[in-house]
Each structure stands twice: as C-alpha cells, then as structure tokens.
Amino acid sequence: MLSRTADHLYWMARYIERAENMARVLDVTYRMSLVANSAYDETARWKPPVQIADDIEAFEKNYSGYTAVNVIRFMALDERNPSSIVSALNSARENARAVRVAMSSEMWETVNALWLELRQRIRQGLNEADICEFCDWVKSRSHLFRGVTFGTMLRDDSYKFVRLGSFVERADNTARLLDAKYQLLLPVVDAQEAQVDYYEWSSLLRSVSAFEAYQKVFRDTIEPWKVAELLVIRDDMPRSLHACYDELAPILEQLCRQRGMECLRLAGENHARLHYGRMADIFSMGLHEFLQDFILRNNALGAEIQRAFLNGPE
C-alpha cells in the first residue's frame, strides 16, 4: 500500500486513541476534584493532566494557574494546544479525509460524524457541568470507531497500520498516566491518607476502565503495586503495556517482510521485557525509572515505524 496512506491511517488511529485517553484523564480528574480532600490543592489536582500530555510550557504561557476551568479549557477545547481533545480529533479527521478510500465507508462516516458533532459542540460551548458528558461522548465515539474498524475493515495492511497506531499510542498513554499518578501518591504512612489514596487509586483504575477488572483479578483492597502490576505486566488487561505489545508484536511480524527489521527487533525487545519481566524487579529498579525507560523505547519504536514504512522509500 501507499506509504502516505499507511501514514494517514496510522496517525488517524493514534489521534483518536489520544483523544480518548485525554478524555479519560480529564474525566477522572474532574470526578476526583469533587471528593473532599485537603491533601490536594487545586494545582496539585489539575497539574498532572497537563504533565501527562507534556504540555507544561504551553499551558503556563497561555493560562494563569492550574484551575479546573483553565485546564479543562486547555486540554479539551483549545485548538492552539496540539494535544487537546479538539486538536486530536481535528487531526484524526484530517488524516481520515486524506485517505477515506483506504478504509470502509462506515469508518469514514464514523470519523466524519464525530467531527461534525464536535463542531456543533464547540459552537454550543462547554460548561463545567458538561465536562463528564463531553468526556463520555469522546470515549463512546472512540469505542464506536474501534468497533466499526473491527467489524467492517478488510484485514489487509491498512487494517494493520490502524491497529499499530492505536496500540503505540495507548502504550504511551497508559505509561504516562501510571507514572504521573505514582509519583503523586507514594509513599503512604498514616491511615487517613490511606483512605484518601483508596479514592485516588480507584480513580486511576477507573480512568483506564480497570476498576472492575482489578476486583476480579485480585479480590483484594487496592494496593499501589497491584495497580502497577495490572497496568504493566498483566496481559489480560486490555490497556496494560503488556496487552498493547501482545497486539503490536504479531502485527509487526506480518508487516516486516523485507523491510522494517529494526521495528521487529524493537517491538520484540519491548515485548520480552513485559512478557518475561517480574514486577519485583521492576519495583527494585524503580517504577518511575522503568516507565520513563519504557516511554523512550516505545517512542523509538514509533520513530522506526515512521522511518521504515510511513515516510516512503527514497
């Protein structure tokens, strides 16, 4: 297939996944901000979403203070912010429009309808009271997109590049989210704080749709290291790093026939660390260090996919 087509499909999927994850972060942050908790002032509460998106500098240039209103505006609706939900969805639609014939017409219509509805919502404006509904809407549209893709798209290389984009992006987002929360929460000493942390950890789980999964898997109170285990090395948790690489590795094995051998190696290496790694070793290395390293390795894979397949042969 055309390299440019693969490029657009891959980025379309990445941007939709990114919008969904940003909606998850905002949604949970907002819900948590409603729980009375003296341990966090507004800044401590609202800075992490901006941190996760790596946007501190741009935010501080344009906004005065990490208030709920400012962060929501910046992360949800600000078209100047390239990682806002609106920007991500705009980019997803631009990419889709450029290659609408490479996907099923249902997929294109889903992305286009999403974008049309987004324009409508922007015109109406977003009030604080609407934020949860807005985030739910973004998530449900992303689910719809995934379902339409799964249910209607021919299983050719185009499909593989869509999937590749989704999982490279998701692995990155989950790692960032876990890292931000982990730094914010450790360590725990007194009982009252532990009580508060129950809410914090459960909110993190909810943000990746893992709260119920946690209960099923561990049947236990929420422990930070188990949360980490669930999101890093459990392969049955669909947003965990391991699950993302379980999807990525075989796709790359199919795509890398003559070219892209370095992609295959990088993916295999990352996959092996998650597949054969032990949580105890990860903790002794330091979870933060492990996640930072993972984010770099995942980025390196993204860059290699770009170079080998998407930029086109010289």
Added chain:
Amino acid sequence: MNINTFFDEMRTSTGSVRRLYQPFAEWLSGTDHAQLMQKSREAEMLFRRVGITFNVYGDEAGAERLIPFDVVPRILAATEWRVLSAGVIQRVTALNAFLNDLYHDQEIIKAGIVPASILENEMYRPEMQGVDVPGGIYAHIAGVDIVRTAENEFYVLEDNLRTPSGVSYMLEDRKMMMRLFPELFRRYAVAPVEHYPQVLLNNLRAVAQPGVYDPTVVLLTPGAYNSAYFEHAFLAQQMGIELVEGQDLFCKDNAVFMRTTEGPKRIDVIYRRIDDDFLDPLSFREDSMLGVPGLVSVYRNGGVTLANAIGTGVADDKATYTYVPDMVRFYLGEEPILSNVPTYKLENSDDLKYVLEHLEELVVKEVQGSGGYGMLVGPTSSKQQIEEFRARILAEPDNYIAQPTLALSTCPTLVEQGVAPRHVDLRPFVLSGKSTTLVPGGLCRVAMREGSLVVNSSQGGGTKDTWVLTGDAPC
C-alpha cells in the same frame, strides 16, 4: 424574459403534462410539499455525513459546502437518448482524431479547415508534437455539456476534454434517489448508471503501453483541499485503485513508481485529475508542488500513459469549439448529429462590432474560462455590469467569444414555495479506450435561482438525477 417561453421538460406550453412525466406528475400530486422538503433535508443530511462536499475557491480555508441536490429527476426517453449518445460519441471520436492529427501530421490545417493560428493557442503543447499515445486516444474521459431549447433541439455548449468533473454526482444522486423514492423506480424503467467506474477502469487498463500485462492504474489528485477531492476519492474507491498525490510518485529509469510500504511499485496508467500546468515542475510550472518531477519526459518516452493526455485543452478551447462540426465532417465523413451554438469570435472585427452592439442579448465568455467565472449573461446583467464587461472586451477582444442567450429548457425543481421550473443542462461522460462509449445518464445541473441561466456549482447551481428510460414511455 418570461419563463413560459422556455421549453419545459415536464409541461407543454399549454400546461399539460408530457406523457413521459405523467406517472411522475401523478405521484407528485399525491405527495405534499412538506414531505418533499423533509426528503430534501434527509438527502442533505446524508450527503453531509458521507462527506460529499466540495471546497469553493476563495472561501475561508477548510470550508466545505454541499452542492444542492434536487429531488425531482430529469427524465429522458430512450429515443432522445439514442440521438444524444450517438451525437456525443461522434463528437468525441472526431475530437480525438483531431488531437491525434494536430500533434502529428496536421492534415486538417493543410486542408485549410482549421487555421494554423491554432498552434499559437496557449493550450497547444509543443511537447506533444510527434508523440504517439496508445490507441491514438487523447481524451479518455470527456464531459460534453448539452442544453435543450425545444422538443428536438439539443445544442452542445462546450466540450470538456481536460479533467472534466461531476460524474460522482451522477452516481451519488442515483443512489440517493433510489433510497429516498424507491416507489418511483417501480413506475419507471430507469437504465442503470452504476457500472460507470467499471467501464472507466476497463478503458484505462486498455490504454496501457503495448506489452504491459496486468497494468497498474492510479488516480492522481491534487489532494484533499481540491474542490473535487470527494470525487477523486470516490472514483478511486469504486475502481479499487490507489488514490495518489504527486508526493507519492517518483520517476526513475524512464518509469513512474509509487512509494509503498513494501518499496517502490511501478505504475502504468495515471488517471490524472491535475491540470497540465501542474503535472511536472520540470516541464510546466516550476512552482507546482502537486506534480511529479520528470513525469512529462517519461510520458513522452512511452514509460507511462496519462489519461487524459497532455495538450487536450487545445481542442476544448472555446475558440476551437466553432470548428468541431467541420472536424466531424473531415475525419468521419459524417454530418454532425448535434449542433453547435452559433458563436461570434471577437478576434473578427465584424463579429466584435456586432457583439458590442448587442451585449444585452448575448452571453460573452472568456475563451479559456471555466466554472462560470469571467462570463457575462447580457439579459440578466445590469447596465453597469455590461459596461464593465465592454471595457474588458475592448482591452482584449481575442480573449472572448459570444453566443446568443440560449433558451435553456426548464425542469420542475423543488424550491421553498413548491415545485417550480428551473433551467437545466446535461453533461454525459464519454469514455474512450477499448471503444468509445457512455453510460445512459449524466450530470444534470440546475440553476437554483429563478430565471438564472448559470448552472455551474461554483455559482450556486445544483444537481439532479438524470433518468434515461429503457423504453420511450414509462413502465
């Protein structure tokens, strides 16, 4: 001008319904206005969702508009279609013969039928002189604009031989009509048009260079911001071929390749929807970012086929138009089936004098204008507009032609107040490759404003589904 003096597709001058339209009129009388408006809104919603939109030049970046779709079809009887289709096939066959002759031996100039001054036309491409193209076909896809002025009077207004667009509306309008009004298709035996992309693909494959087995065909688009991008994407999808941009292609060793995820892949036929000027920055406009450097050289050496060929613009130019009936006689030895509109060439001083004295009756067009830009419709223009145009003509008379204002036929059209007559034209798409054919139908454009004779979509024109019946009467 009184609208009643025009030929109406549905009603005779006494107001009675023509036989062809009787089942439709009967259906219409049983359908109330609100219901039709509802269907019309539904169509608009569907078109928007599917993204059947176009970008209007000059609008703010990214603005996407719908071409108004009218729910009332234009109906043609089989006998009418036989004449029209034979007429346009004859015309396009002659035009292809003309282009082949012009770029080779120029017999028609030697015979004194077309003046040698045609070689000074900007659209004449000296690069193409002596170049052989597969099958001697230059205009693989031609859109011939036809208007009707009376029961049996059809005129060709213009031949579009460069990159004619609009065929996606022929196909999408039909799909929409079948969805909105399935019951009407029970009352009428409408000839299908849906196989157009297959016919097009077969023709494109047939014009690959000799010796190419299983040719790779692509559609070259200027990109997602082009006004006709939807159509490019649509056709590529329907034909199952890659939709490429200039940046996806490169030339090497007298061949054209596309960049794929599995490495370079050779291309044999390019259905290009980019104008000549932008095809190759090494040959034409240096500043073109849309084209492929080196493409023209590969093309001239027979490394790839372009459809349409380079240099077809010389034959659809409004000044060349006047010679087309003579081309039919010269190359085919036949009398033209379809007439030209009488045309005044303002480079002739007699014609210029006449036109300047009758501006308020005439339509004046730029020789190379298109899309309804740069034209004057005398009868519907103000004194001031006419005077402004007079100055433009006097500054550069060679650049204009004039024609009598044709009494374009009207067709019932859904408007706010009800169903009312609006002026229409018809653009069938003639395909040449293996043979010269067309599917029974075309793009019917309608001027949505009352009294307006300008049907171009860039000027607010809409589209209608065109029904060619398989017989001469409804079912």
